[in-house]
Amino acid sequence: MADQNKPGLFEKGGKLYWLHSTIDAFDTFLRVPGTVTSRGAHVRDGIDLKRVMIMVVIALVPAALFGMYNVGYQTALATGASWGFWKMFFYGLLKVLPLYIVSYIVGLAIEFADAQIKGEEVNEGYLVSGFLIPLIVPVDVPLWMLALAVAFAVIFGKCVFGGTGMNIWNPALLARAFLFFSYPSSMSGSEVWVHIPKNMTAVDSFTGATPLAIAHDGMGALSAQYSFMDLFYGLIPGSVGETCVIAILLGALILVWTGVASWKIMVSSVAGGLLVGWLGNLGGATELPALYQLVMGGFLFGTVFMATDPVTSAQTECGKWIYGFLVGALAVTVRLWNPGYAEGMMLAILLMNTFAPLIDHCVVSAKISARNKKVKTA
Amino acid sequence: MSNNIHLKKGLDIPMKGIAAQKVVKTVVPDTVALKPTDFKGLVPRLLVKEGDRVLAGSPVLADKQNPDILFTSPVSGTVAQVVRGDKRKLLAVLVKADAEQEYVDFGPKDPASLSGDDVRELLLKSGLWPSLIQRPYGVAANPELRPKAIFISSFSSAPLAADTDFTLGDKAQDIQAGILALGKLTDGGVHLCINEAVEAKTPFAKMDGAVIHPVSGPHPAGNVGVQISHIAPIMKGDTVWTVSPLLAAAIGHVVRTGKLDLRRKVAVTGPAAVEPAYVEALPGTPVAELTRVAEGVRVIGGDVLTGTVLGPEGYLGFFDDQLTLLREGTEREWFGWAKPFRPKVHSSSWCYFSWLTPKKQYDMDTNLHGGPRAFVETKCFEDVTPMDIFPIYLIKACLAGDIEKMEKFGIYEVLPEDLALCDYVDPSKNDIQAIIADGIDLMIKEMA
Numbered sequence: 001m002a003d004q005n006k007p008g009l010f011e012k013g014g015k016l017y018w019l020h021s022t023i024d025a026f027d028t029f030l031r032v033p034g035t036v037t038s039r040g041a042h043v044r045d046g047i048d049l050k051r052v053m054i055m056v057v058i059a060l061v062p063a064a065l066f067g068m069y070n071v072g073y074q075t076a077l078a079t080g081a082s083w084g085f086w087k088m089f090f091y092g093l094l095k096v097l098p099l100y101i102v103s104y105i106v107g108l109a110i111e112f113a114d115a116q117i118k119g120e121e122v123n124e125g126y127l128v129s130g131f132l133i134p135l136i137v138p139v140d141v142p143l144w145m146l147a148l149a150v151a152f153a154v155i156f157g158k159c160v161f162g163g164t165g166m167n168i169w170n171p172a173l174l175a176r177a178f179l180f181f182s183y184p185s186s187m188s189g190s191e192v193w194v195h196i197p198k199n200m201t202a203v204d205s206f207t208g209a210t211p212l213a214i215a216h217d218g219m220g221a222l223s224a225q226y227s228f229m230d231l232f233y234g235l236i237p238g239s240v241g242e243t244c245v246i247a248i249l250l251g252a253l254i255l256v257w258t259g260v261a262s263w264k265i266m267v268s269s270v271a272g273g274l275l276v277g278w279l280g281n282l283g284g285a286t287e288l289p290a291l292y293q294l295v296m297g298g299f300l301f302g303t304v305f306m307a308t309d310p311v312t313s314a315q316t317e318c319g320k321w322i323y324g325f326l327v328g329a330l331a332v333t334v335r336l337w338n339p340g341y342a343e344g345m346m347l348a349i350l351l352m353n354t355f356a357p358l359i360d361h362c363v364v365s366a367k368i369s370a371r372n373k374k375v376k377t378a
Numbered sequence: 379m380s381n382n383i384h385l386k387k388g389l390d391i392p393m394k395g396i397a398a399q400k401v402v403k404t405v406v407p408d409t410v411a412l413k414p415t416d417f418k419g420l421v422p423r424l425l426v427k428e429g430d431r432v433l434a435g436s437p438v439l440a441d442k443q444n445p446d447i448l449f450t451s452p453v454s455g456t457v458a459q460v461v462r463g464d465k466r467k468l469l470a471v472l473v474k475a476d477a478e479q480e481y482v483d484f485g486p487k488d489p490a491s492l493s494g495d496d497v498r499e500l501l502l503k504s505g506l507w508p509s510l511i512q513r514p515y516g517v518a519a520n521p522e523l524r525p526k527a528i529f530i531s532s533f534s535s536a537p538l539a540a541d542t543d544f545t546l547g548d549k550a551q552d553i554q555a556g557i558l559a560l561g562k563l564t565d566g567g568v569h570l571c572i573n574e575a576v577e578a579k580t581p582f583a584k585m586d587g588a589v590i591h592p593v594s595g596p597h598p599a600g601n602v603g604v605q606i607s608h609i610a611p612i613m614k615g616d617t618v619w620t621v622s623p624l625l626a627a628a629i630g631h632v633v634r635t636g637k638l639d640l641r642r643k644v645a646v647t648g649p650a651a652v653e654p655a656y657v658e659a660l661p662g663t664p665v666a667e668l669t670r671v672a673e674g675v676r677v678i679g680g681d682v683l684t685g686t687v688l689g690p691e692g693y694l695g696f697f698d699d700q701l702t703l704l705r706e707g708t709e710r711e712w713f714g715w716a717k718p719f720r721p722k723v724h725s726s727s728w729c730y731f732s733w734l735t736p737k738k739q740y741d742m743d744t745n746l747h748g749g750p751r752a753f754v755e756t757k758c759f760e761d762v763t764p765m766d767i768f769p770i771y772l773i774k775a776c777l778a779g780d781i782e783k784m785e786k787f788g789i790y791e792v793l794p795e796d797l798a799l800c801d802y803v804d805p806s807k808n809d810i811q812a813i814i815a816d817g818i819d820l821m822i823k824e825m826a
């Protein structure tokens with residue numbers, strides 16, 4: 001398809017030149033470009049960004065599939081309907097699919113237009129952002145809000161900086177932050193996490209609150225509804241993809257194995273979260289053992305898939321330890337000491353995204369001065 | 379104190395086409411070319427005209443800034459043609475070789491009895507001075523300086539590189555004389571890095587007059603720049619010289635016998651080489667006489683990471699002891715990046731499955747395997763750079779042309795070849811070597 005269009009029409013001077021980035025994107029999506037090396041090494045590794053990005057998407061698939069099932073499961077639970085496994089899954093699929101369609105259509109349209117204006121190739125970064133965004137919003141978010149948020153994130157989070165690789169903040173989280181601050185009523189509280197169809201009503205015992213919100217009322221309130229293992233398995237209300245620890249760990253395994261995401265950031269973030277969770281428990285800020293902080297809300301999802309974004313995280317190896325630790329520590333700090341926000345992960349990551357270059361700067365400066373000293377004494 | 383250097387970071391690229399350890403032919407070329415483009419940092423001035431007679435060792439070109447630096451003919455014969463390019467840039471001087479070779483006699487000497495000035499004069503006159511590379515920046519050595527030290531890497535770890543034990547094994551005497559002579563040019567001594575794996579049998583391990591450093595690890599362990607950074611990092615104001623083992627042998631030969639002999643065993647390698655083996659030849663020998671080149675094949679002088687394109691009509695370079703032949707990878711693979719398995723494509727990344735077949739050698743081509751993008755994954759650079767520098771910061775400083783930052787991040791220590799593997803592993807397909815080269819050019823311009 002793409003090949004027939006190649007000569008003339010889409011080349012410079014051709015009638016449809018204004019579409020060339022788009023055609024090029026589809027063309028190289030289907031076939032590896034025939035470009036050969038011109039400067040530098042004459043052979044190149046088989047890896048390219050498309051492959052890197054698709055690895056992240058694959059790592060996200062377990063969380064996405066489980067999220068779909070959980071959407072159906074929560075609806076069935078809330079309405080008292082007795083659905084089977086497949087019914088729950090397909091119900092969730094039908095609820096989540098529109099989120100995906102909106103996320104990809106709006107995001108990619110802007111990416112393509114941006115590439116076209118700049119005369120560049122379309123970047124594959126949005127493959128991941130577009131897959132992430134539906135997983136970190138409540139299932140009931142109105143589609144027009146999602147579209148606005150995606151547009152905001154792609155334009156102001158990425159395009160204005162020059163595209164993937166130049167952005168400061170994680171675009172997917174920026175979309176969520178936009179929703180969170182612009183439409184708080186659709187992003188928090190107890191009504192948004194579980195979809196109740198119009199023709200059905202919730203059973204009396206249904207609250208819809210996420211474990212994080214319940215946990216504010218103490219350990220007793222939480223354990224009355226959910227055991228630790230419930231939180232671990234993830235059949236709980238929450239953003240679409242964030243609930244199942246097993247699915248997220250599966251994704252983490254893929255990311256660490258392929259080397260796409262840094263295990264250092266994951267480990268240090270968990271360490272930071274546990275430490276602050278433990279201190280908070282010790283100091284009486286919360287009745288919850290530290291381990292609960294890992295399995296509630298978006299902590300683990302953020303740690304594995306969002307804090308590790310190679311563009312917006314720290315780039316030095318030592319900086320990654322610091323960055324990850326602060327992400328985890330800050331997230332739990334916000335949870336424990338700021339009653340206004342039930343979830344601190346999003347803000348923690350965005351804040352640390354902002355400071356990642358500073359961390360790197362300090363690490364690099366320290367290393368250079370240490371090295372200069374060593375050389376002088378040697 | 380142990381001089382051993384053990385490196386962990388790096389990558390050996392598993393490519394097909396290593397040269398069999400035999401010399402399949404000895405080329406006696408009809409015409410050889412002297413290419414000033416082989417030498418960085420020198421501006422050539424022509425000393426001969428078409429029709430002039432030259433001997434092996436007669437000056438053909440001189441450097442404009444420093445007329446003492448001469449470039450001499452590797453053969454005796456007649457100057458056949460002066461090849462010029464755009465803006466009359468001097469590209470090559472072609473010399474038609476005589477049937478009987480005559481040599482300029484520089485007089486045999488005992489290297490131990492020479493003074494530094496004697497050695498300098500001999501190297502300048504014989505045309506071997508340009509084989510000394512000065513760091514920082516990798517330019518031809520300045521005869522007025524006395525370097526901190528001289529470094530020789532006795533082996534190359536680059537893909538399919540010529541095995542110096544095979545190519546120079548019979549030239550131990552020359553190398554020894556070369557090391558002794560070079561030692562007169564510096565107060566810091568000569569540092570010779572050898573391959574730890576062959577320490578027991580390599581003739582380089584037994585050299586006198588040099589500090590021997592056994593080195594182990596994947597490529598770029600054999601790069602002299604990497605070795606220097608582990609022996610004595612180059613800081614601002616330092617000057618060191620390096621020389622390849624091949625040319626150290628030539629230097630020793632001219633000292634011992636008084637004759638310029640640049641004859642060498644050249645490894646003809648690569649997946650597209652018809653018969654990967656060694657041929658004996660002079661620098662400037664036409665590629666066509668060294669090997670057959672099929673249609674759609676790129677001929678590279680040097681290794682596949684750092685070599686220059688010679689083309690089927692080209693001539694072997696002054697520094698080259700390797701040719702690499704590669705297919706041009708213009709074929710477009712369907713769903714390349716999306717396929718779970720691509721058995722024909724090597725990747726050091728674990729996003730592919732090359733790690734399942736660690737012993738496999740790949741039939742590589744010149745395809746870029748992707749489109750150019752902004753930097754995303756940057757840890758891969760550190761993983762292949764066994765030096766105490768921050769590759770990505772240095773690269774970005776070079777892109778920004780920020781002299782101060784380039785200094786801070788180690789521009790004095792590197793040449794593009796030391797970061798050549800970054801070219802290979804970068805998923806964003808940036809030309810890192812070109813960026814570093816531009817950065818070094820800027821440094822030369824600004825610091826002059």
